[in-house]
Amino acid sequence: SSGSAGGGSSAGSGSGAGSGAKLKMGIAVANISLNFAHEMVLGAQSAADHAGGVDWTAVGPPNTDGPAEQQLFTSLTSTAHDGVVLENLDPPIFTRPAAQAVAKGVPIVALDTSPTPGSGVTFYVGNDNYQLGVELAQETLKRLGTDPHGTVVVGEPNPGTPVLDSRAKGIKDTLNAKAPGITVLGPFQTYSDPAQNYSAWLSQVHAQPHALAFLGVGDADSYDLARIKQQEKGSYLVAGMDVDAKTLEDVKAGLDFVTIDPEHFLKGYIATTLLIDAVKQHKSLPQGWFETPGLVVDQSNVDAIIQRETSAQAAYSWYKSQIDSLLGDVAANLKPLSDAR
Amino acid sequence: MTQPVTAEESTADRSHGAGPRGRAWRRRLMRDELGVSLVLVLLVAAAGIAHPAFVHKDNLLSIAQNSSYVGLMAVGMVFALAMREVDLSVGGTYTLCLVVGAVLIRDGTDPWLSLLVTLPLAALLGAFNGLVTTVLEIPSFIVTLGTAMLYRGMALALADGRQISNLPAGNSFFTVLGGTVLSVPTSVWVLLVALIVFTVVLTRTRFGAQVRAIGSNPEAARFSGLPITRTRIKALALTGLMSGVAGALALAFFIAGDPTVGQGYELTAIAACIIGGTSLAGGRGSVPGAVFGSLILSVVAAALVFFQVPINWTTFATGAVILLAVALDSALRRSRGVGLKQGAAAVVSRLFRRSA
Amino acid sequence: MTQPVTAEESTADRSHGAGPRGRAWRRRLMRDELGVSLVLVLLVAAAGIAHPAFVHKDNLLSIAQNSSYVGLMAVGMVFALAMREVDLSVGGTYTLCLVVGAVLIRDGTDPWLSLLVTLPLAALLGAFNGLVTTVLEIPSFIVTLGTAMLYRGMALALADGRQISNLPAGNSFFTVLGGTVLSVPTSVWVLLVALIVFTVVLTRTRFGAQVRAIGSNPEAARFSGLPITRTRIKALALTGLMSGVAGALALAFFIAGDPTVGQGYELTAIAACIIGGTSLAGGRGSVPGAVFGSLILSVVAAALVFFQVPINWTTFATGAVILLAVALDSALRRSRGVGLKQGAAAVVSRLFRRSA
């Protein structure tokens, strides 16, 4: 209820600022140092540019710290009062701040992690992270032949992060369901600091020398595992997620057999566009979960992806058709918020 | 409230006691909290002049609220530092109390009653730090580095790695503690009370004097028969307790128990203390200073948002502004600072005319 | 190499000067590095007995390598701590040097020549810490907290927030520095050299003695006219340099410049120093101790993997084991430790029979 109210009033405030002056809007991200956040910011930025008439700000703490981001978000809602896209890693923390912002009449779009019921935020753009895990598992099984036997080790950089938890769960469930011969170990903590992450995985590899595959759900996992496979000349499969520059090289080199790309740029772009449209056209935001797809990157398409990553323009032109079709029929892509995972 | 502390601080000042009391008193004030508080005012003023919206009441209040959690930890930390100990586990204690509270409430404990568990627990965790430090005769730095992981780990395990949400948000615990009183966030009120109470405790009670005496010269303290072990445990228990209070307030505000929060708060809290004039070498400590220190750090973070610093430059800018702030502070401390004071006054008045 | 260190290290012990050379010497050894090194051996032994694969050469070597980056920072940090300073910017310096090196190489500089930029830069960044500390008369704790963000921020801005890759992995810089020499990782060799060189520097050179003198009694140092400012700047420059070396080695190994690395390394490095017997109160420092300390921390992390600790318990377990390790260390320090020594010896020998 407060949600729709927030939506409604947001349209109101939108009109207030929309007439004449540039719209003041922005995005808050969980950690400005990490590639995924960076991609979403790029997506959001170019969406704002394309929409025009928007004064766009991006904020985020230098390292993953919910309350710190929450403070920045709160400040942002008073500077960018025409609308804010909120990307974060622990939604519960934002329940009250988001609710307060919505109450103030600032339209909020949740990005990447689904908003909590109390937050008053009712529109969410993000992946089905569980599904991303499922896809990674399926890709793994494809390469393990029929009825594989052995162990697969799953790693997760920081426990307690819902996005990563569901990805790991997706992997585990799928492997257990589809390959009874496989024992899934983990998820184990692999830390997000690249060097620590490397050490953690290396120990895993030494502890499970005969494992069939090592699968991570974070960005560092991808390139660190590849490095290890190369160093140790391992015969096991390794893969992770995200499309950091290094990871793409490793996919190209066939070290990572795939990497799952949550297409952060796309997410950022869609969320921002829909926010700006709603505000400009004085209509309330859509309701529910706008699911954006993920992409399996392997040697077949890696070159295109590397090209895509070179610049915002490149990314846009790569995504253009996809964006148009997704925005073509918003309603078709909407699912109930409660399904978000 | 500053008077006593500043006065007490000033005993480090060679010219103490000599010269007419009045002058000495003014000089002491100048030397101590006034320095940081002035820096704080100048920062707010500067941001406010550039972006009047910054000095809007709501914005300032939310900044104050955001600083209150680290602020409370810093208040506790003053006692640890003043007796040459350090507590790196404040973040862990904060998180554990947050999560324990959330679990209790989720499992049906009355939210208010949960305080009867979390706060004593916090004090206990702090006392444990003191106990281990004493028994094993190892520096509290390393002990609390370990217990920090211990406590955070418990939180993670207890929450089973998940955020604990859908708590009864309607309960008065969340609406009152997490809300506002007289349109000022409750956590800010709590911080204010803590500031007053613990300034008195540090400067006007036997315990406070013992803490400072031990920090000033531990060997002499031992020779004078001061209860060193007991005081250490008490002081660290107090530090823990304050983290617990911060945790409870955070729980009330966020209405969720997140085992991943509070990373790196220990350094921020210590920084706040030191900016506020507490010395790592022990013997001296300022509770108001610590609070101002944490406010400064929050103001810097918030201001940068208003200045729309490009995202890749935020970290750089934060560091730069913090350095400038402490540089200004030390300049104020060293110059009798009168000129600067007047300058500041002018700026501020102009500002308020502007924003009014 | 240990003898001089321990001689200098040997802690308050009134009857000390008296005893015949040999006995005093042995006792000192017992009191110092032997403590930590024994703890290290015991940890490895324990893990090895449970999981023979743990003590496999490759695994031990990779643990050593993983500890080498923090190890090098800890070696530098010993000098900062020994003179009552602290450098929280080692992580930032590490990252900045890593990124600067990567950018240079990406833009076509010869990888080896890039060292001529990054290493002096590192020393400069450290010297800057010392300079600011001196000029502004503010604690290095707060200065380096600021510069840490400054340096990390520069790295982030320079890398435009993304990883720098596409480096010529074939170049000898990456194959040699990032590879192995005599089947031992190069970074481990570097760490070993640093250990020896800087043990000598700290214990057998005038610079080292001055660092310890100033840390031991600043007033006396001022009174006897020791070059405090210059020594401080030198010491912090050295700390910075070591972070730079670590950064260069990390770049050579990971073949990528990632602006997000090195968060929180400062605490780990300081912890390593303190575990190794360096005192936050200054005056005493042990370079080998610091290296053993960082090894202990790496061993703990690696061992927990072998024990397949569930993800939500990892943090807890880490904290617990670290506490146990330091507790054991202090036990060893206090007991003449002979019994324990023999026990350890037995365990180790049995172990090696087992794993052979």
Add this chain to the structure above:
Amino acid sequence: MPAEHVGPPPVPPHPPRTVLAATAVGKRYDGIPVLAEAGITLRAGEVHALVGENGAGKSTLVKILSGVVRPDTGRVLLDGREVAFATSRQASAAGVALVSQELAIFGDLSVAENLFPHGLPRRAGLTSNAEAERRARPVLDELGLRLRLDTRAGDLDLADRQLLEICRALLTEPRVLILDEPTSALPKEAVDRLAAVLLRTRGRGIAVLYISHYLEEVLRFSQRVTVLRDGRVTLGGAEIATVDLAALVTAMLGEEHAAPEPRAAPAPAPASGPAREPGAAAVVLDSVTVPGRLDRVSLTARRREVVGLAGLQGAGHLTVLEVTGGRARPASGSVRLPGGVAPRSLRQATGHGVAFVPSDRKRYGLMLDRPVWENITSVSWLGLHRGGLLLHRRALVDRAARSARSLRVDGGVHRRTGELSGGNQQKVVFAKWLDTDPSVMLLDDPTRGVDIRARAEMHAVIRALADEGREGRAVLVASTDLSELVELCDRVLVLQRGRIVDELSGERLTQQALSVSMNAGFAG
């Protein structure tokens, strides 16, 4: 010349050349004049004594001479040329070495590193203990310091640290050697060795300036003497032959004090008449053994009795104080305090009415960065928890002010203790223990660095403490100053190698007797 008997004075080069001189020196701290128109001249080959009451400005003057402190007015001349040393290092480079009253020892460093603070001698670029040994050993031997050079300096006792600093100064091969109360912490035998060393340096044409409160010592060692009173010179470089004790005292304290201050002279002790009979046993040691330090020592100290403890360094007399004060635990045997309790820790002993006045005031005695009044009240308020949970500042300040006044601590109780002169700091340590109204007093060099008047007054206070109160108190005194034991004590126990070997009292209690029985058995 009275100095004759010390040894053949190598005739100084005629005419005696002035090496270092200070003229019309003025110095103020916080507007309060500390030195006014003060001056002094040092000649090659002389030992020049500088005396004066606590707070007279002696240390300040020598700090100015050696570049540690800058004068507000006045000039310092070295070989007739004006100098303004920026640091004491420049001074020592120019040949002016100061051993300051507040020792500048690096506790964490080795003895060798302390002897060469600016860098140990090097071999092949590396510092070399062997080389240091070669250079320092002769000097160490001269002063009778038997130490391994790799000993941690922080483990040395006060006397050794004092000697260590003197060695450090001598090793700079100075032309002017300035010693600020070098003997206040030294046992008699060390003082004699120092005297011999000074005589030799004198022979080498070095100018020695030394500060002392022991006037006989002054008369024995020095050729000339300068007296300061309240920062002004009241006796300037007088030939020792022309002055006597009375004259010195007058110059120090002023006419009005000289006469009505009988105790000022180190004459026979005031109350040591046999009038009082000692009371009940207060401290009882029964065959106490501390490995390596005490060997089956038994003694009883009664109330209304001042018991002295004498011995050479390491004889164990200090360990007796430590076991009684709960600082050291006996391996066997028993220690009993009033009420039969055994001391278990410093804190517990303090709680049972023991006051332990340490000789190392800087390390064990004072919070130098806190005001005087906080130091004075710290034991009773913070240790013994007298005076409630809340601070009654006025009460504490007034109480502190009273005892400060009674002991002539100059400057107000609000001053930072570190700013006080050495002797005044010592008085503060004493005052803080008086403030606890103890039943047993353990005194280790209680009047170290205190001027003769205050010393006599402190002795009177100690006697009074012993005699007054409900049934009097027991006092155990150890002192490096034998005359103090003679003046103060009813009886003195002499220890050797951890055993009590002699007890002197009444007529037999003289300095000569003491030093004889302390050294007995150590032929030579």
